[in-house]
Amino acid sequence: MRGVLIDIFHRLLDRYSNQNWWPADTKDEIVIGAVLTQNTAWRNVERAIENLKRSNLCSLDGINSADIDVLKENIKPAGFFNQKASYLKNIAAFFCQHGGFDGLNRLDTARLRKMLLSVKGIGKETADSILLYVFDRPIFVVDAYTKRLLKRHGIAHEAEYDQIQRIFMENLPCDVGLFKEYHALIVRNAKEFCKTRPDCSGCPLEGLL
């Protein structure tokens, strides 16, 4: 198992090189993007973030003080704008209540994860994305692409989030940089092949099937 996961990582890395995720200018923007991208194409998230930047609302403080309807209007391209506007408000308030990034960064990872999960609008993937890419904690992010990859290569047939997360974390060196890069490469590869080419011909993981 361990060898397979490391083999996959190196094949992806050889093909695409470092991705240096998350694609954002600030930590606040990562949090915002993590919510906006829930079940949504990243292209549409980019439009929403452009709107927020133009309105000077692309920060947690900005979201805190923004009018909810203005917020909705800005993030409309990302879909589910009624829910996501509330979610963003919840998360911005949460950060504010706990002393912002520096305040929350004092907490241990397990505690911080539970607190993030208690915020309405933050599920497992969003929480782990924030833990990994904002707080630099060694947590493996599992998304639809990750589940599909493991299923396709017969590594794990169950689609349970915690199960899949454990498979990665128990069989890889516990390294923040590795976890960041691995998840980024899985997304990159999925967008490159599995999406546009159903047969996955030319995919760097072809030999593993």
Next chain:
DNA sequence: CACCAGGAATGTA
């Protein structure tokens, strides 16, 4: 026209 995209909350049995 249908289907999907870097999910999560809510309701039902």
Next chain:
DNA sequence: TACATTCATGGT
């Protein structure tokens, strides 16, 4: 616990 439904825009 295990599923089903809802949320919404833009691309293919």
